[in-house]
Amino acid sequence: MSSAQLPANLSEETVREISERRDEPEWLLESRLDALSALDTLDLPDVIQTPGRRWTNLEALDFESLVDPLDQADETERTADEGVEVLTFTEALDSHPDLVESAFGSTIEPRENYLTALSAALFTTGTVVYVPEGVDAEDVTIRAEMNSRSLFSHTLVITEESSSVTILESIESDAGVDADARYFSNLVEIAAGENSYVQYGSLQNLDEDTYNYTLKRADVDTYATVNWIEGNLGSRLTRSDVESELNGDSAETKIVGAFFGHEEQHFDVNARVWHQAENTTADLVTRGVLDDAARSVYEGVQDVGRDAWNTSSYQRENTLMLSDESEADASPKLIIHNHDTEASHSATVGQVDQEDLFYMTSRAIQPEKARNMLVEGFFVPVLDEIEVDEFREDLESLIDERLR
Amino acid sequence: MSSEQDHLKDTDTEARFDFKKEESSAFETEKGLTEETVRVISEDKGEPEWMLNRRLRALKQFQEMPMPTDWPGQPDLSEVDVAEIVPYIRPDVDVRAGVDDWTELPDEIKDTFDKLGIPEAEKNALSGVGAQYESEVVYQNMQERWEEKGVIFCNMDEAVREHEEIVKEHFMTKCVPPSDNKFAALHGAVWSGGSFVYVPEDVTVEMPVQAYFRMNSEGMGQFEHTLIVAEEGSEVHYIEGCSAPKYSAFNLHSGGVEVFVGEDAHVQYSTVQNWSKNTYNLNTKRALVEAGGRMEWISGSMGSKATMLYPSSVLKGPGASDNHITIAFAGEGQNIDTGAKVYHNAPNTKSTIESKSISKDGGRTNYRGLVHIADGAENSSTAVECDALMFDNESTSDTMPYMEINESKVDVAHEATVGKIGDEDIFYLQSRGLDDDDAKQMIVSGFIEPITEELPIEYAVELNRLVELEMEGSLG
Numbered sequence: 001m002s003s004a005q006l007p008a009n010l011s012e013e014t015v016r017e018i019s020e021r022r023d024e025p026e027w028l029l030e031s032r033l034d035a036l037s038a039l040d041t042l043d044l045p046d047v048i049q050t051p052g053r054r055w056t057n058l059e060a061l062d063f064e065s066l067v068d069p070l071d072q073a074d075e076t077e078r079t080a081d082e083g084v085e086v087l088t089f090t091e092a093l094d095s096h097p098d099l100v101e102s103a104f105g106s107t108i109e110p111r112e113n114y115l116t117a118l119s120a121a122l123f124t125t126g127t128v129v130y131v132p133e134g135v136d137a138e139d140v141t142i143r144a145e146m147n148s149r150s151l152f153s154h155t156l157v158i159t160e161e162s163s164s165v166t167i168l169e170s171i172e173s174d175a176g177v178d179a180d181a182r183y184f185s186n187l188v189e190i191a192a193g194e195n196s197y198v199q200y201g202s203l204q205n206l207d208e209d210t211y212n213y214t215l216k217r218a219d220v221d222t223y224a225t226v227n228w229i230e231g232n233l234g235s236r237l238t239r240s241d242v243e244s245e246l247n248g249d250s251a252e253t254k255i256v257g258a259f260f261g262h263e264e265q266h267f268d269v270n271a272r273v274w275h276q277a278e279n280t281t282a283d284l285v286t287r288g289v290l291d292d293a294a295r296s297v298y299e300g301v302q303d304v305g306r307d308a309w310n311t312s313s314y315q316r317e318n319t320l321m322l323s324d325e326s327e328a329d330a331s332p333k334l335i336i337h338n339h340d341t342e343a344s345h346s347a348t349v350g351q352v353d354q355e356d357l358f359y360m361t362s363r364a365i366q367p368e369k370a371r372n373m374l375v376e377g378f379f380v381p382v383l384d385e386i387e388v389d390e391f392r393e394d395l396e397s398l399i400d401e402r403l404r
Numbered sequence: 405m406s407s408e409q410d411h412l413k414d415t416d417t418e419a420r421f422d423f424k425k426e427e428s429s430a431f432e433t434e435k436g437l438t439e440e441t442v443r444v445i446s447e448d449k450g451e452p453e454w455m456l457n458r459r460l461r462a463l464k465q466f467q468e469m470p471m472p473t474d475w476p477g478q479p480d481l482s483e484v485d486v487a488e489i490v491p492y493i494r495p496d497v498d499v500r501a502g503v504d505d506w507t508e509l510p511d512e513i514k515d516t517f518d519k520l521g522i523p524e525a526e527k528n529a530l531s532g533v534g535a536q537y538e539s540e541v542v543y544q545n546m547q548e549r550w551e552e553k554g555v556i557f558c559n560m561d562e563a564v565r566e567h568e569e570i571v572k573e574h575f576m577t578k579c580v581p582p583s584d585n586k587f588a589a590l591h592g593a594v595w596s597g598g599s600f601v602y603v604p605e606d607v608t609v610e611m612p613v614q615a616y617f618r619m620n621s622e623g624m625g626q627f628e629h630t631l632i633v634a635e636e637g638s639e640v641h642y643i644e645g646c647s648a649p650k651y652s653a654f655n656l657h658s659g660g661v662e663v664f665v666g667e668d669a670h671v672q673y674s675t676v677q678n679w680s681k682n683t684y685n686l687n688t689k690r691a692l693v694e695a696g697g698r699m700e701w702i703s704g705s706m707g708s709k710a711t712m713l714y715p716s717s718v719l720k721g722p723g724a725s726d727n728h729i730t731i732a733f734a735g736e737g738q739n740i741d742t743g744a745k746v747y748h749n750a751p752n753t754k755s756t757i758e759s760k761s762i763s764k765d766g767g768r769t770n771y772r773g774l775v776h777i778a779d780g781a782e783n784s785s786t787a788v789e790c791d792a793l794m795f796d797n798e799s800t801s802d803t804m805p806y807m808e809i810n811e812s813k814v815d816v817a818h819e820a821t822v823g824k825i826g827d828e829d830i831f832y833l834q835s836r837g838l839d840d841d842d843a844k845q846m847i848v849s850g851f852i853e854p855i856t857e858e859l860p861i862e863y864a865v866e867l868n869r870l871v872e873l874e875m876e877g878s879l880g
Contacts, residue, residue: 048806050806050808051745051774053808306797309797321809321812321814322812323812324779324782324811324813325779326812327808327809327810328807328809329806329807329808330805330806330807330809330818331804331805331806331807332803332805332818332820333476333803333804334792334801334802334803334822335477335800335802336792336794336800336801336802336822337797337799337800338794338797339794339795339796339799339823339824340824341794341822341823341824342823343821343822344819344821344822345803345818345819345820346817346818347805347807347817347818348815348816348817348818349807349809349816350814350815351812351813351814
């Protein structure tokens with residue numbers, strides 16, 4: 001695999017200017033410059049390859065036309081519950097410098113691959129959610145609109161012992177931006193302290209000329225739980241990785257995904273969990289629907305380490321195909337190093353159940369309507385997991401819109 | 405079990421598989437692989453020009469292709485150095501004349517196969533037997549009643565001479581071309597021995613045909629080629645067994661299997677392989693299945709240091725079907741990377757894959773499978789089921805299926821589970837008076853039963869015996 005072409009308008013000066021404009025501390029500038037200098041040698045993220053084909057062609061990304069580092073703009077609304085701090089990245093650097101410095105890059109190493117490094121070198125927006133010990137926060141929302149050709153974002157969530165938080169993050173495009181193609185990148189790091197609870201929901205509805213890269217990763221401590229919900233509807237191409245490292249005993253995670261692709265959309269969605277300690281539990285659930293010439297690529301990994309005694313790990317992935325021109329690729333992987341494990345995965349691909357359809361049409365429901373009802377019903381197991389009513393309603397209405 | 409099969413039950417399997425013979429070869433090539441070596445092999449076999457040319461083309465492809473190193477979690481092949489391999493050894497027996505009477509074989513070779521139970525197996529249950537020793541088939545026999553119907557079962561070198569047109573058309577052309585992978589290319593350059601099976605239209609060979617492959621010399625490579633052509637409406641069951649004793653240097657086995665399943669024909673291909681634990685088993689096996697045809701792959705992979713083997717079926721015609729049943733057992737120091745590939749290229753095609761694996765004492769098993777459903781292969785269905793059993797936290801069990809679905813009117817299902825041997829099951833069996841080892845063995849036997857019940861009784865017994873020995877840790 002070769003590394004990607006550097007954007008022409010990207011230099012050390014550019015990175016220094018981004019950092020200066022935001023009046024950043026020295027360590028962050030150094031981190032940006034480190035990431036920048038690593039770009040020459042880094043590879044794009046791994047993509048599944050099977051005989052004769054590569055499932056997602058990231059090499060085709062033309063960063064020169066996509067990325068404009070000095071002209072990044074967004075409009076982001078942040079709401080917070082009592083007791084929890086929800087700050088822009090820059091605000092957090094002022095009010096909690098040490099916290100940000102120790103959390104930044106602790107879960108996602110910026111030089112992990114070309115796209116993480118590009119993001120770490122160039123990000124201009126982002127949010128820090130800090131939940132102090134014992135605080136329960138139910139409604140944190142981060143609603144972002146992308147107002148430029150390219151936008152790089154970095155989010156940190158830190159929950160202290162026995163706290164809890166429910167976060168809804170959404171990203172949309174401002175239709176007013178004039179560009180043939182756009183690029184959005186978002187890195188999310190969660191450090192879930194002992195016995196804390198996080199539900200992090202993301203809803204991506206970017207316009208369909210946008211290329212989207214997101215890597216979300218949680219470090220889950222003893223007795224802590226991190227539940228992810230990842231909803232993908234928009235973009236031209238999305239590469240989404242959602243990952244939990246269960247590093248403390250009895251840590252738990254759930255990774256719930258939903259996607260709905262149409263026209264020429266391409267979704268490369270990945271859910272991965274590492275069981276590193278005893279008595280950990282994971283549940284991965286993904287449901288996707290494909291219409292027209294849309295394509296989905298799914299990889300699910302359950303990795304059980306040598307010392308992960310008494311692991312429970314489950315994975316289900318179901319794809320519904322509404323069109324013959326669509327393609328669904330899937331690879332659910334089990335990697336097991338400890339025998340004291342209960343693990344299973346299953347994956348299915350199929351069309352709308354013909355018997356159900358027949359039953360409904362025989363009850364005088366129009367075929368089109370019957371199909372739509374079945375597609376909506378298909379997403380129910382995912383919708384059921386969503387704790388924030390607002391998020392569930394948003395996702396439902398986007399699915400509903402797509403079916404019209 | 406009838407008394408005829410007692411030789412399989414009572415013989416000490418370890419002694420049957422792990423003995424060595426003094427090497428006595430009439431001719432062997434130099435170590436390593438050059439154009440000269442390939443020419444020498446071809447000349448020694450008296451091959452026609454076209455075969456030599458195919459070999460040379462394959463050699464070129466082999467030299468150009470990189471070693472496979474970038475598959476996630478694949479076995480380490482860094483020890484495989486073709487320069488250290490003796491690609492061709494012809495044993496000291498005049499096989500050109502064709503030996504079909506067992507008693508004419510040199511004692512040393514006869515003794516080897518006697519210990520493996522080959523002639524007895526033939527007497528008891530088989531329609532034909534071929535036995536390969538090092539690079540050459542030393543014994544081949546086919547019962548007359550099938551010969552009269554036009555069934556051909558002979559060694560591959562003889563097939564090149566006697567059935568040139570069929571071989572020329574099918575040999576590494578459309579099924580396994582040398583360009584398929586580096587080891588298929590190597591195989592194409594230095595192949596030697598193996599079986600040729602031809603079953604004419606509408607002929608059913610009721611009893612299995614068997615070939616047995618044995619590597620005896622240290623540091624050699626074995627590259628037998630098996631070509632099965634089953635014409636329209638025919639039926640045949642082919643069984644191969646493989647073994648090699650253990651030496652300090654590594655051995656390389658890189659066979660090639662090509663199966664042509666005609667319209668409405670049915671071929672079953674069963675393998676029980678038990679290579680010694682220093683053998684690299686890097687095989688390519690593929691079937692092309694025409695409309696209404698049915699292919700069944702049944703494999704037990706026990707031995708070898710590392711195995712990379714993914715028997716594949718290309719379902720070309722409407723209504724073609726495929727069944728895969730595989731079992732892998734990896735003990736200490738073993739890495740068994742095996743699975744199945746199915747290409748659904750026509751409507752109404754169907755496949756099922758059932759994979760069982762057991763890992764123990766640091767052994768590593770992996771199911772790596774690909775199911776591809778092409779655009780237009782409507783009303784196709786596939787079901788993949790993988791179960792893994794693990795004994796300890798030194799061992800590893802991976803499942804890596806890949807599914808590529810280009811058609812909406814399909815039914816695709818994949819399921820995999822992994823778990824330890826149930827403490828409750830062991831407790832139950834112990835409370836019925838079995839000791840811990842016997843209880844575990846019984847659970848494993850039950851676990852692999854779906855495989856053993858598909859095999860003829862001799863092979864089932866042999867597979868069970870091998871599993872028992874593996875469980876006791878007394879094999880290899």
